Amino acid sequence: MRRLNPFARTAPAGKRKRKRKTRRRVAPRWLRPALYALGATLLFAGAGGGGYWAWRSGGAARLADAAHAAMVGLTLRAGLRVDDILVEGRAEVTKGQLLAAIAVRRGDPIVGLDTDAIRARLVKIGWVADATVERRLPGTLYIRLRERRAMAIWQRNGRFVLVDRGGVVIGARGLERYAHLKVVVGAAAPRHTPALLDMLATAPKLMARVRAGIWVGDRRWNLRLDDGIDIRLPEENPRAAWARLVALQRDRQFLNNGITAVDLRIRDRLVVQRRDRGDRT
Helix, strand or coil: CCCCCCCCCCCCCCCCCCCCCCCCCCCCHHHHHHHHHHHHHHHHHCCHHHHHHHHHHCCHHHHHHHHHHHHHHHHHHCCCECCEEEEECCCCCCHHHHHHHHCCCCCCECCCCCHHHHHHHHCCCCCEEEEEEEEECCCEEEEEEEECCEEEEEEECCEEEEEECCCCEEECCCHHHHCCCCEEECCCHHHHHHHHHHHHCCCHHHHCCEEEEEEECCCEEEEEECCCCEEECCCCCHHHHHHHHHHHHHHHCHHHCCEEEEECCCCCCCEEEECCCEEEC
């Protein structure tokens, strides 16, 4: 049932026309001072000759800064201040790292925040692959992080750092919690590590015994097992050589017979070094 307004003027019979009422949207009270300030700023900036003179005299930047400061001050008095910081996706980034990068305190004017600058500081943290920074008026700063996943420990210039699957250095923080990862050595080792790990994953039991991979001559891998055995893989078709070693270990427990090194670089030939027995083919 449609309600009627008894105080509304009506047209004579036969001349009545239906008028669609449009409901006017009213801005929230906390937003009105900000809108007034913005309107005043635009009006001031658009003043013809005065604006041209300010630009010519070098005063445009000062006028813009003053207008911006006035607007921010009005929004702050209207209650548009940082009351809460909401962060999603944080697992490895520490609270201290996050707060240092954000550089925002409770009560700061939320309209005056430079979200692009905050994002730029966040992505400089090793664990952060990407970040989204948004204002959620009236008082929430929202941050969503996409963190990197550690792939391996890279030994570089005598130091150990975590790297992700793209070869990006994450940093040394948290190494003790990632001791289960493979150690890779060599200047270009991180770039070739994803292919190595995919190959090793075809034999999980033997993969669990691999402690480190050394990228040799920028062309091939040497593997170091948990008991000190060295596995020399060929430059071409290392997967076939790895599959051959996996079959020997599965069928004969090949690596449990006092072997210290296995050379798989020559196709159709296996060179084995045993303790105190020299090399055997």
